Structures are given as structure tokens and as C-alpha cells.
Amino acid sequence: MTTTQTTAPEAPRGDAATKPYSLIGIPAPTGRALATGGGALAVVSTFLAWTWTSEFPGDLTVYGYPGGLQVLVLIGGALTALFGLASYGVKGLRALTPGSADSALKLAALGTFVTTWYTIIAISVQLGGLVNLEPGGYVAAAAGLATALGALSLPYERPETEPGDPDDSGWEKFRHSARNAATVFKAGFTTGPVAPPRALPAYAEILVIVVALALGLTVFTYGIGTEYDELFVGFLITTGFAFAAVAKAGLVSRVSALTAKHRNVTLVGAFVAAAAFPFTQSDDQYATIGVYILIFATVALGLNIVVGLAGLLDLGYVAFLGVGAYTAAMVSGSPSSPFDIHLPFWASALLGAAVAMVFGVIIGAPTLRLRGDYLAIVTLGFGEIFRITVLNMDGTSGPDITNGSNGISSIPNLNILGFDFGEEHSIAGFAIGRFANYFLLMLLITLVVVIVFRRSSDSRIGRAWIAIREDETAALAMGINGFRVKLIAFALGAALAGLAGTVQAHVTYTVTPEQYQFAHVVPPNSAFLLAAVVLGGMGTISGPLVGAALLYLIPAKLQFLGDYQLFAFGLALVLLMRFRPEGLIPNRRRQLEFHEETEAPTVLSKAGA
Template sequence: MKIPNPLTPELQQRTTGTGRILALVGGVIMIAAPFLPWAYGRSALDNMTVLGYPSPMQFLFLVLGLLVVGFLVGSHLYLKRRRKRRVGWVRGAKSAATGGLIYIVLIIISIAVELEGLVNVEYGGWVALIGAGLAFVGTKLMLADRAPNLGGLVAKPWIEIICVAAVMALALFGAAFALNMDDGGSFVSFLGFIGAIIAVLFTSGVMGFLSSCTQRHRKVLILSAFVVAFAFPLTQGGSDANMSIATQVIIFAATAMGLNIVVGLAGLLDLGYIAFLGAGAFTAAILSKSAFATIDWHPPFIVVVLISGCVSATLGLIIGSPTLRVSGDYLAIVTLAFGEIFRISMINLDGTDGPDLTHGSNGIPGVPDLNLFGFDFGDTHVLFGIPLGRFSNYYFLLLLVIGLIILVFVRLNNSRIGRGWVAIREDEKAAEAMGVNVFGLKLFAFAGGAFLAGVAGSVKAHVDVSVTPDQYVFLESAFLLAAIVLGGMGTVLGVLIGATILKLMPEKLRFVSEYRLLIFGLLLVLMMRFRPEGLVPNQRRQLEFHDDDEDLVDRIEEEVEETGLVKGGGAS
């Protein structure tokens, strides 16, 4: 229920006018402040000591100032011409101003921490803070316009294709820029900037237009995504450190995509999923040509991948058959126990407590690099004059693996099996009453997700060189589940984004290693409070969590009418 505004129309207009002036002044100050020095020493962030020459981090603040002024000017022009507002001008200005304030606060805190004191913040930093504060207060005094609706806007096909390609190019630039950051404060501030830009896109309605473009040009989106992904190693200048992080991100994302079948589609809470990844990794290590391998049989890698997936799927069937008859909290407890049983079993297979398959807690080290069709993944290769090391080689292989996993996920989601999983997730009793084979589909989800995890684990064994039981603890399962919840259950893009954030943040926040889990917990709390449906949810789950949001309901209904999209669509 909406609370009526107690202000009279005259007072509303006067307050809005005052707010507009304050916001414009603040936006202009935000544009000018980056040309002033912000820090006393060069060692803070990316050298913000030069007068008249903004650093990259200062330039990002200038972009937020331009957005504030641009949205306010656009709002004034549209109000003057009395045209139909499809863009949320005031909403966009509010998000840009709020994001600018958060961004400059993060910058000032980083300077104070790295240079040991607020006294090292130069006058330009305080001017920027004042400008962001004025913009924030001014936009808060303005009345928010109607919820934007650009989802039904149709442009010329070539313009929409350029927009899709431009978004993917910006994603490539942003990923390369973030991964090359060695300073923790710069990385955190950059995340704040990205969050502000995403908020602006959503509140202004631009994200609705981009979403409709991707729906109409899905093939262009997929092609652009893979071109960007394959071009990423070329932006790293042969850095093995950065490509090592990128490789681990893809392994984590591929595993999370398999878990997304179990949790996101079928609604089965699995807290021991990391065991299936470990089963695939141990299988690949045992069958490898390592000097410590315990089985004297070394089939080709393609065969090893299939065997690893089948071993993990068999474990899923063995565990799922007796346990999937329970649900909810009971299923979570059983799967949690399974994860711990797997880890302890791998430790006991040391030749003393059981057969010598894994060498116990020592695991299987010395797993050799792959050699497929004469291509040695351990050698450095040169492409366009850029050296590509072993991690870049495995990165390309993993792209093919995760592409296969995404294809399987999307096909299953859009099939009769996927609809059965969604029915079970929404109401198991109703699905059973309608003739859905509940137990069979749940068991298939468990085994199918396990198979995909085993495939990812077979590559992980060669990337990590060694496989030990301590790599597969409960905390890893919790992170996988958090990636799905954070990104958006049942979606492809959401899980990829969630997995990237949760795997990349710990690597870049090593300077606060003692507080990384605290930051992670606070992030999840904030997400559950303000966006429980995830970063990239489907429309059904978004309406489930915000069924009292009339603006959201109206906007989605208009998008359905204008674009013909099915409400509550599947993977996005």
C-alpha cells in the first residue's frame, strides 16, 4: 500500500526545483573535482596527486558526475516539451548521485588507510565529497518519476546489434581493468563504480531496452560473449597470475552451473555438491600419467572426462536414491553429511585404513599437463605477438567446457524435463498430483548436476597439478550455493556473474585477509535484504519477492504486452 505524499503540489514543485538546483551544482562539482589532487602521496590507489590530469579512478568519478548532470538536463527538456516519459530521468540521476557518494567515500577511506590518516586526503578529495553530497541531497529532494519502460522500445536492427556488441566490449574492458588492479582499495572502489552504473541502468530503464535487444538478437549475444571470452587472454599481456585467477573463476562458474540444475531448477538444497567436483578431479588424477597415480591405466583425456563424469553421476545416484525421498532441511543435512563423508573417505584411501587409491591426505601430486593432438598445454604459445602460458591454454579449454555445460543447462531448462523441475520446485505435491514423476526427475537432476561437476573436476586436476582431499571442504559448497543465490537462481548469466564475484573478490581482497569472510557475509546480508531474487533474476522470481511493488508489476506487464515475452521466463 502506497503512503500518500503529505506535501501540497505547490510545495512539491518548490522542493523539486530546489533539489534540481542543488543536484546540478553538485554534478558540476563532481565533473570538476577529478582535475584536482585527491591524495598527498603517489602510493595511494593510482596516483591522484597530479593537478589538471585525472587518474583512471578519478575519471570514473567524473563519469558519474556527467550522468547526474545528463539525467537532470534530460529530465528538464522532457518536462518542458511535455513528451511521454519512457526513461526514468530522475531515478537515473538519483542512482548516479548515490553511487557517486558511495564511490568517493570508498576512495577517501582507501587513501586514509593506505597513507595512514585522513590528513593525507588533499583538498580535491573533499571538494569531490561535497559535490557528491550536494548531488545526493538534491536528488533526494526531487520527486521520483514514473517507473521507466524501455523494454518495448524497438530500434533499427543494426543499432540494437551495436548496443549488444558495445555492452560485451565494455564487459571485456571492465574485466581486464579489474583483474589488472593490484591495489585492494582501487578494486573495492571500482566495484562500487560498477554497482553504481548497474543501478543507473536499471532505474533509468536502459537495462530493459538492453534486455529486449538481447532477446531479439540472442545469437549475436552468444557470439559476442564467446568472442569477448576468447579475446580476454590477449588483454593480459601474458600474465600467468591473472590468467590463473581467470581459470579458477571459470572452473568455479562451471561447477556452479551444474549445481544450478539441482538448486535453481529442481529446488533441491545440496550442501555437499563440492564432493562431485572432487570425485571427478580424483578420478582424472588417478588415471593420469602422474608418477604418483595408483592405477596403471592411462586412457586418452576425452575418455577420462567421460569416466570422471560417470563416476560423479554414479555417486549422485547412490546418494540420491535413498535420500531424495526427504526434502527441505532434511535433504540439506544429508547432503552436508555426504560432502564430509567423501572428504574423509579420500583421506582413508591411503593403504592403511583402506586401499591405496589417493595416498590419503597427501593426495596425488605431479599431475602432468595435457597434450591433446600434439598441443602441449604446459608450453607457452605466441598469438598476435602475445605470449600465452599454460593457464591461458587451460582457459581456452575451459571455455569450451563451460560452453558445453551452458548448452546442456539451457536445453534441459527449455525442455519438458526442465518444466517438470520447475513444477517440483514450486509445489512438489501439486506436480505429483498432475502426473509428474517427482522422484525420477529429482534423481535425474542430482545425477545430471553431478556429471557436469565431474567433467569440470577432470580439467581442474590438470590445472591444479595436484589433488588433495582438503581442497573439497564444506566451505566450497557454501560458496557455490552463495554464487547461485547471489547471481539469480535458475539463470545462466546470473550464476556466471555471481561465481565471478565470489571467486574474484577473495583474490583481490588479500590485504584484508582476516576480514574477507566478514565482508562476504555482509554482502550476502545486504543482497538478501535489498535484492533477494539475485542480481539477474527471471521475471517469475522477481515478482515473487516483490509482489507488492506496483511499479514493477506494471512495467513487467507492459513489457509482456509490447514484446510478447512470457512472464516468468526461464534462463536469461
């Protein structure tokens, strides 16, 4: 008996890099045709009436004009059809999938199916059965089933790493292995392998960045302005699957590379796009959510210095926001303040940041010699001590400074150089209300925090923070003063939180101890701040901003769930952390950390007699 060992022939690169397999046994070409055709049919169905009555929100009774949830199905179907055509190599569309075309098609098709059938089920439940569907609804249901079958029949592939160069050695070999690890990810909501980008002119690269920012502003404006509950749930489904599909296609990696190359252009463009948000609103309703998102995001970015860069787990960070807010409230001229002081905003902002920094030093000096869980417990205790202290400063249990549970109320609106933030103003023909005024002011504060974060992370002290985070023992052995470096991070993060708190005090009119708990239904609080940093992407600028926006917007829009609100929210977090553990917008280092266990598939040998 002889034993022979054979190896499979070398597979082509790209989507067919390794041997695929289908979940339901339908051949892959048939699956692509089903998914692509189903996406196109879904687009057609949105121009038909889905129900005969306008009692379902969005008025899905109109022919030739998609409305409500039909718009989301239209987007999902169009994305599915485009990725499907790109998978066939259609000229001009292949550029849409520099990564994995089949993986992008699969996720887009599944998103179309889920959104379509969610709408069909919602219509049936709310109106009382499938009998309330018009022909367009049945066409949409069939299109959704076709996309689902097509998605399930597409092969699941483990992408192959780039072949190693035997002549590589030293640093080049390390760079090569890093590229391999960066292009091999687990299936799910992670980016696919990205082909080498084609060189574009500088103006074209900037144009791509502008389009990406405009698209982000459009998605955010649409999500924050959803008029009814069913539409927001559909928006979450469509956005989640669309982002995953675009990431798998490799477009997210391409845009990230361009933004890293043109950092200043990206920063200015993002600021302009955010500043345009109030001008897209017809009233001040959604600007209210916008300004609170900015406050939450700014504080999360400050926490990112402590957690993301220095690696210090701070569970009482929201207390520094409270220190800044109480400081500003006491010197704002409020009748509830024990001090008869009314400072201009620039003075109160600097004072709030300075007082918060002092508290950061006071708390950090005796505690930052601790590490890990011990430091987390101490900072958690500081947060509770702050809340209990301001609660007891009511003139009965302690000195009369903070009015106890009543807090400091009737905080006046800001007036900077004659511009009253509490009044409506007309700018370029657009009516800008109170919360829109504070939104623009908070945007300036956010810009300051972003610049501080960026300059700090790129500085010598920023490199020391990263060294401490990665391995404190090794950093100390290299001569880094760990205690001093960590204290600077703690103080700087506290100052940025205090700066945001000075604006929060004027926005909310009242500051009370209940606003600064570790865990509270309404953010910001320490738990939500930490979740925003981890969910968005530790050590990055845009990550905490996106994470904070999601963590504030989703609970605000899920209030219709009542007692199940936190359950649905927690489930969403579990899914996101399962499929995107490195965060929505991670840096390359964390991508490698979470995916370093993924290896290239091995070729199995077969023994024969």
C-alpha cells in the same frame, strides 16, 4: 456535520506518478540541479591534482590526467551528469532513462559521493590528515557533498502500476497483472518501471548487445586487474551504485529483452568476449584468477539445474567436482596415482563425468524421495562422507587409492594434439601462458555446459523440473514421475560438475580432500556454490556465471582485510540479498515471486466537517 470524501487528481505517469516526498526538504528541482552540477564538477575535479605526494597509490598529483581512484570518480560523475540531463528531458539523452530518471540520478549521485569521499578519507588516513590534499581534492569533496544533497532531496516515489483494462479477462487479465507486478518494485537495487520500448532495426539491436558485452568485458577486466586494495574497494562501490542506477533507469530491462530476443547472437557474443580476455592481459597473473572463476562458474551452473530448475537443495554438490577431479588425476599418468594409466584428455573427461554421474545416481536413488530440509541434510552428509572417505584411503586407514591427506600430486599438464597447455604459446602476436591456455579450454567446457543447460531447461524434462520445483504435489497429480525427473536432474548436475573437475585437476597439479569441503575460505565449496546460484539468479544461465565471478573475485581481492575479510564479505552478501533478493540477473518468475506483495499506492480519503 457533513462528511465529504475527496480524492487526489490523477497524477501524471512516469516519475511523478505518485505524490513524492524529500528526505531533507529541498525542492526537487533544486535537488536535480545540485546532483547534476555536482556530477559535472566531480568530472572537472578529476583533471586536477588531489594530493601533492605520489605516496598514495595511483599518483593523484598529475594535472589534466585522471589516475587511480580519480577514474572511478570520473565515471560516477559523468553518469550522474548524464542522468541529470536526461531527467530534464534533454533531447537525445531521454533514451538513457526509459524507466525512472530521478531514481537513476539519485543512485548515481550517491555512488559519486561515496566514491569521492572514500578516496578523500583514504588519502587523509594514509598520508596523515587533510593537509595533504591539493585544491583538486577540496573541489572533489565539495562536488561529492553537492551530489549527496541533490540525491537526498530528490523525491522518493512508489511507482504506479499500469491501469487495468476492464475488458480484460482470463489469460489477458493474468498477463496484465504480471506486467503490473513486473514494473512495480521496492526501492533499492531493483529495476524501475520501464516504458514500452521503441522498435529498433535488427542490426541496431545486435549492436546494442555487442556494446553491452564489450562493456561487461571492460568492467570485468578492470576489476580483475586492480593493482592495489584501495582501487578495488572503490571499484566495488562505483560498480554497485552504477549497476543499480542503470537498472533503475530501465536499461538493464531493455538489454535483457534484446538478449532474450537474440539468444544465439548473445551466446556467441558472450563466448567471443570471454575468449578475448586473455588477449587483454600482459602476463598470466590475472588469467589465473580467470580460469578458477570459470571452473567455479561452470560448477555453479551445473548446480543451477539441481537447485534452480528442479528445486532440490543440494549442500554436498562440491563432492561431485571432487569425484571428477580424482578420476582424472588417477588416469592422468601421475606418479602418485595407484593406477599406471595415462588416458587422453577426451577419455579422462568423459570418464570423470560418467563416474560423477554414477555417484549422483547412487546417492540420489535412495534419498530423492525426501524433500526440503531433509534432502539438504542428506546431501550435506554425502559431501562430508566423500571427503572423509578419500582422506582415509591412504593405505593405513583404508585401501591405498587416494594417498589420504597428501592427495594425488604431480598431475601432468594436458597435451592435446601436440598443444602443450603447460607452455607459453604465441597466438596472433599475443603471448598466451599456461593459465591462459587452460582458460580457453575451460571456456569450451563452459560453453558445453551452457548449451546443455539451455537445451535441458527448454525441453519437456525441463518443464517437468520447473513443475516439480513450483509444486511437487500438483506435478505428481498431473502424471509427472517426480522421482525419475529429480534423479535425472541430480545425475545431470553431477556429470557437469565432474566434467569441470577433470580440468581442475590439471590446473591445480594436485587434488586433496581439503579442496572439497562444505565451507572453506577459498571457493569452490558447497556453500559458495549455492550462494553463487542464489546471488546470481536461480534458473538462469548468466546469473550463476556472474554470481560465481563475484564470489570468487571479491574474496581474492579482499585478502588485505585479514581477519575481517569474511566479515566484509558476509556484510556484502547481506546487503545484496536485502536489496536484490531475486538475484542479480533473475528470471521474470522469481521477480514476481519476490515482489508480488508490492501493490499500487492507494489514494487516501480525507474527512472534513
